[in-house]
Amino acid sequence: MLPTATERRTTPGSFDELIAAEQRIEPRDEMPEAYRTTLIRQIAQHAHSEIIGMQPEGSWISRAPSLRRKAILMAKVQDEAGHGLYLYSAAETLGVDRSELLDKLHSGRQKYSSIFNYPTATWADVGAIGWLVDGAAIMNQVPLCRCSYGPYARAMIRVCKEESFHQRQGFEILWTLARGTDAQRAMAQDAADRWWWPALMMFGPPDSGEAASGGHTEQSMAWGIKRFSNDDLRQKFVDMTVPQAQKLGLSLPDPDLRWNDERGHYDFGAIDWDELWRVIKGDGPMNAARISHRRRAHDEGAWVREAASAYADKTAARAKGAVA
Numbered sequence: 351m352l353p354t355a356t357e358r359r360t361t362p363g364s365f366d367e368l369i370a371a372e373q374r375i376e377p378r379d380e381m382p383e384a385y386r387t388t389l390i391r392q393i394a395q396h397a398h399s400e401i402i403g404m405q406p407e408g409s410w411i412s413r414a415p416s417l418r419r420k421a422i423l424m425a426k427v428q429d430e431a432g433h434g435l436y437l438y439s440a441a442e443t444l445g446v447d448r449s450e451l452l453d454k455l456h457s458g459r460q461k462y463s464s465i466f467n468y469p470t471a472t473w474a475d476v477g478a479i480g481w482l483v484d485g486a487a488i489m490n491q492v493p494l495c496r497c498s499y500g501p502y503a504r505a506m507i508r509v510c511k512e513e514s515f516h517q518r519q520g521f522e523i524l525w526t527l528a529r530g531t532d533a534q535r536a537m538a539q540d541a542a543d544r545w546w547w548p549a550l551m552m553f554g555p556p557d558s559g560e561a562a563s564g565g566h567t568e569q570s571m572a573w574g575i576k577r578f579s580n581d582d583l584r585q586k587f588v589d590m591t592v593p594q595a596q597k598l599g600l601s602l603p604d605p606d607l608r609w610n611d612e613r614g615h616y617d618f619g620a621i622d623w624d625e626l627w628r629v630i631k632g633d634g635p636m637n638a639a640r641i642s643h644r645r646r647a648h649d650e651g652a653w654v655r656e657a658a659s660a661y662a663d664k665t666a667a668r669a670k671g672a673v674a
């Protein structure tokens with residue numbers, strides 16, 4: 351019988367045995383260095399995406415069309431900050447420091463999701479982000495609740511619950527606009543047209559073919575980090591989202607999108623992989639603005655970090671004094 355997580359702290363089980371038995375790997379368990387670095391890379395990118403992802407919608411908080419919409423949007427953007435903090439904490443269990451990860455984000459040595467390098471031109475974009483971007487995020491993250499690394503999997507459970515709410519609020523914004531004036535309907539359609547293809551790119555490069563990256567999927571699936579390939583998740587997303595677009599009364603900008611009875615899935619058109627690689631490499635419409643805003647926010651927040659550390663030191667010293 352395999353040892354429990356508590357027993358493993360003193361008698362580490364074999365990593366391969368635990369993975370084969372679909373058991374969780376915990377921070378103090380032995381793990382191959384490559385497993386650890388893959389997790390740090392993915393969790394850090396995920397955390398960076400959450401905090402950079404606050405910007406596109408954050409810019410609409412002061413311009414939301416009603417007090418109700420403003421309160422909901424503020425709560426959503428705050429949730430994203432919370433997801434980032436969860437994820438940085440999960441990464442820290444692997445022996446890295448969050449300041450080191452932030453430094454890598456600011457200097458372009460670590461990535462964040464391509465999707466946040468597109469502008470939010472109108473209020474309908476806030477709806478499209480909730481509906482499509484959170485919708486894609488959930489499709490990708492629900493399987494991560496079963497990821498082999500315990501702290502990441504556990505963080506994903508709460509994150510997914512909150513993302514489901516985010517997805518519904520985005521859908522509801524578009525539902526309202528699609529039933530509004532002609533101008534509001536046109537605004538909703540324009541947002542769906544602009545966000546559809548970038549949302550499909552969020553799932554990453556294709557599994558095979560010329561645009562495939564020779565990436566991490568195979569190894570990550572063998573380690574139980576990824577549970578589905580990029581293309582499988584993309585297909586699930588398309589199958590889930592097309593009927594939702596029909597309910598909204600919005601079209602999707604793909605003339606090749608149609609149900610395939612034989613496959614039991616929607617067929618869809620070719621994705622512009624050059625665009626994804628351009629955006630990943632830093633040449634998307636908003637890459638420079640996103641990073642410079644993030645650097646400025648970090649610099650301007652230095653006093654908060656200093657005050658928090660001073661307070662923590664003081665509290666620790668007081669507790670020590672009380673014990674002595």
Ligand SMILES: CC(C)(COP(=O)(O)OP(=O)(O)OC[C@H]1O[C@@H](n2cnc3c(N)ncnc32)[C@H](O)[C@@H]1OP(=O)(O)O)[C@@H](O)C(=O)NCCC(=O)NCCSC(=O)Cc1ccccc1
Pocket residue numbers: 391392395396397399400403404430461462463464465479483484487490551552553554555563564565566567570576580630
């Ligand atoms: C599926 C994938 C994203 C990529 O699979 P992997 O096995 O890791 O890699 P793969 O071999 O397939 O790719 C080869 C290379 O291409 C990179 N690359 C690929 N795709 C992208 C891309 N789209 N953008 C940028 N880079 C991308 C990839 O890193 C790798 O480069 P590397 O070798 O590292 O230099 C995986 O990391 C994952 O599931 N992450 C966790 C989920 C997550 O991060 N979600 C965040 C968004 S949701 C959110 O934030 C919530 C929210 C909603 C609304 C508002 C605010 C917030």
